[in-house]
Amino acid sequence: MTDSTAPARPLAERMAQIETFHVVALVTRAKELEAQGRSIINMVIGEPDFPTPQPILDAGMAALQSRQVRYTPSLGTPALRDTLSGWYRTRYGAEVPATRIAVTSGSSGALLLTMGVLLSPGDEVLIPDPAYPCNRHFTRAMEGRPIGIPVGADTGYQLTAELVAQHWTPRTVAVMVATPSNPTGTLIPLPDLQRIHAEVRARGGVLIVDEIYHGLTYDQEAHSALEFTDEVFVINSFSKYFCMTGWRLGWMVMPQRYVADVEKLAQNLFISNSDIAMQAALAAFTPQTLAECETGRLRFRDQRDYLVPALRELGFDIPVTPQGAFYIYANCSRITRDSYGFCLDLLERAGVAVAPGIDFGEHRAAEHVRFSYPKPIPVLQEGVRRLREFLGK
Numbered sequence: 001m002t003d004s005t006a007p008a009r010p011l012a013e014r015m016a017q018i019e020t021f022h023v024v025a026l027v028t029r030a031k032e033l034e035a036q037g038r039s040i041i042n043m044v045i046g047e048p049d050f051p052t053p054q055p056i057l058d059a060g061m062a063a064l065q066s067r068q069v070r071y072t073p074s075l076g077t078p079a080l081r082d083t084l085s086g087w088y089r090t091r092y093g094a095e096v097p098a099t100r101i102a103v104t105s106g107s108s109g110a111l112l113l114t115m116g117v118l119l120s121p122g123d124e125v126l127i128p129d130p131a132y133p134c135n136r137h138f139t140r141a142m143e144g145r146p147i148g149i150p151v152g153a154d155t156g157y158q159l160t161a162e163l164v165a166q167h168w169t170p171r172t173v174a175v176m177v178a179t180p181s182n183p184t185g186t187l188i189p190l191p192d193l194q195r196i197h198a199e200v201r202a203r204g205g206v207l208i209v210d211e212i213y214h215g216l217t218y219d220q221e222a223h224s225a226l227e228f229t230d231e232v233f234v235i236n237s238f239s240k241y242f243c244m245t246g247w248r249l250g251w252m253v254m255p256q257r258y259v260a261d262v263e264k265l266a267q268n269l270f271i272s273n274s275d276i277a278m279q280a281a282l283a284a285f286t287p288q289t290l291a292e293c294e295t296g297r298l299r300f301r302d303q304r305d306y307l308v309p310a311l312r313e314l315g316f317d318i319p320v321t322p323q324g325a326f327y328i329y330a331n332c333s334r335i336t337r338d339s340y341g342f343c344l345d346l347l348e349r350a351g352v353a354v355a356p357g358i359d360f361g362e363h364r365a366a367e368h369v370r371f372s373y374p375k376p377i378p379v380l381q382e383g384v385r386r387l388r389e390f391l392g393k
Ligand SMILES: Cc1ncc(COP(=O)(O)O)c(C=O)c1O
Pocket: 046, 105, 106, 107, 108, 109, 132, 178, 181, 182, 210, 212, 236, 237, 238, 239, 245, 249, 250
């Protein structure tokens, strides 16, 4: 029984600023339809469709069998931090001491800690629009103000040093980019990233680079910001390249002077990361695991190479071929100017789930949809067949 005279329960003002994922409504509806026996082609979810590589699973099982699963140091086990430091040396030729690396609960944990140590109430963070939606909300949760900067095909859907300069205000403290990006799959060329970094540093701010989709590039290798500077926050994760979404493990690299504050915050917010996941992740950089991940990368490349032309043929505009991640950000304005309504309709009538632009920002959001393609090609082909039928082509 509800008591209508009871006072409203307390609710923080900041919650009014936190939006839900619109896509959640679509995913819920897709599940309902599946429960009714409908077949759904799900091109919404942003995760690899194959299992965690076997050596990681084996190491995780050995960790369980050791019966020694405990709290660990808040910034991660020394063994994993050392392994990550070695990875930066072999993969990027960058000297990153383990002391500047914090292991976190997914890269989500890293983003929360980063915003937590950088932002005071009202501080502004420049973020491209479109971008990964949670970036806005990590900022708001820490009482900062995310400032979405509209970006389009002309800059590969990425920020530039000029855009940073134009939008900088006395309240700006940080700029956040992702390369490759979610939702566009585009990279920031190394010289452009260096220019953005120089602009941000010249203004006394901090650059945050989300490198979570590193390893998943198809035409060129992605460069890390750590190849040219120590003065940067780099965010990464075991979720995507290593197919470990459910293990909730990521990491961040930070300038030395932030380490003590990140540690203090991590101790209080999380105590420690998952010990099992960290023991398992020690096997992530072995030749056998990397070989499995490379097989996955080649599959994603083939899936991209199938889906991009197929969507273009159906009337979607994809002016910049995505170079990484596993997303295609497609302009659907020749088909509809209400991408959210289109997504709902497409799911209901054709059984195909894709993400509406509104989840990634405001800039021309109603003209865009995002396709997530880690699916076997026959499944993607069936999705395209249903789309063609739906569009009456
Ligand atoms: C750009 C980007 N950053 C961060 C995340 C968070 O991932 P996780 O917390 O699993 O590492 C995601 C997830 O989709 C993402 O796309």
